[in-house]
Amino acid sequence: MKTHLLAVLLATAASFGATLEHRGVWLHPEQYKTPQLAEEWIGKIAAAHLNAIYPLVWHRGGTAWFKSKLSPMAADVPDGFDPLGNLVKLAHARGIAVHAWFVNGSYGGPVTSGVFTQHPDWQLQGGRSGEAWYDLGKPAVRDFQRDLMLECLKNYDVDGLHFDYIRYSGQVICYCDHCQQEFEQKHGFRPMKRSEEQFPALLSIGSNPLGKPTTAKVLATFDHGVPAITVNRLDAGEAVLVNWQAASRSCLALDIFVKETLKRFGTTAKNTYQLNTTQTAAKYRVTEQEKARVWLRELGLPMKLIDESALAKVPKGATVVLVGQYLITEDTATWLESFVRAGGHCLFVDGPVFAIKHAPLQRVTGLRGQAAFFHGWKVISPAPDQDVLKPGPPVDAVKERQRMEKWVEYRTWTVTELVRAVYKGAKKLKPRAWVNAAVFYKKESADKVCQDWYGWLREGCMDYVLPMAYTEKNEDLAKAFAEWRAADPQMERIIPGLSIYSRAGGKTSTRDLDLVRSQLDMCRDNAAHGNLFFSLAYLNDELIKFLSTGPYAGPAKPWYPKRR
């Protein structure tokens, strides 16, 4: 608590009387798109003693919640109303700062509507389907987003511009002619664009794999010899294992294999079930399940979601898909064995690594144990003694990794170029405006999506970042602080983003107040100069009372870093 008191004293002294602390919150158009909504929510924001708001002003297929010559106003805004203009007036009247929030990378809408209908070439090519992203590698896309952000800054009395999704969805993305040519100019060779329909494939993946095959036939291996894809026949049925988190890291060759496998299984939308076991659901987030559903739906294979209580309804000969089901009870394992023996099919993706100790699961998968956890770039090659996967040209793993490193460097540069352009333009237009960004809170995760925010802070093309540390685990938040403070000991340019919601059973609700309190204490104990909450929709009366009588009892003006 000493640090906390000292921080408050220092901030107070620095501002000749007024406490300086960034007390921010993100908000969506649903909280300000009509005059009534804005009035209602700004009252709550003021009552909670928050002093900085970050309203979403541009997303969802390129629609705006401000008056723009470049983007249409969102359809759900009353005719003639200017949501951002109204909000800025209301907020500034109460001493609350406004930072206009733009979603840069993610399209956020169906590609059949919005800006991609006019500019189809602005969409990123390659990568996973199901989600549309902007190709920030194209100068036209960066220029458009820069002009749009600067238009907003020019026409509105906002205190700053806020980037979000200022990244890609991954690394292996966009092989359009422009990106290939530009890469070649910079690096002197073409980015790899091999025949991607066949293995070997190079993928950046994480896996807690199964190992020790007994009856399973190994179809493909990772380059350190661990099975990557296996198939096991058991009486009249069959089980196929894809031995990594393929729901989030697939490739064309795997997509083709999975499609062919499920076709061979005779799967239809009516006889394919995604099993989410109770134990796994309780322990792990459902993200992988959702990703798997999207992935297989994109491959033309929709599934019904079931839990263990409904296993009796699964017809004979059907297909059960298990994605990231690390924990499976012995009863369910026993059911799976009799189901497969009777002619059923199983597709395991990222297999049952903790449940493989159950003998029935060993018989179903034809594997009897684990192999060591790994993550990073791996080459997945067809095994020599199988004839299911037709091998493509060989891959030189070392060379491919080097190419990939350069490719990631290039993709990262394209994101940083947009940051630089907006920063430069904003400072020219309004030197006192702040440029800031919501970023992945772990450096490793940020690097994976080409978001070099440590580099932006070093270079000076970003005033401050707001890492989204929405974790409920305080030990993870403590690790994050250690990482941030190693780069920025005084937290001069890092303002933590904290969540005020929790997710349980597929539903979200306002987070437990003790957890909110403990995370705010951690911010103050770690010399943070404030924080930003995600998001306003979860600011209920209880939380308002807690903040305004507790951690935010005294008034404060928004803290900002030193001017560069």
Ligand SMILES: [Zn+2]
């Ligand atoms: Zn491209």
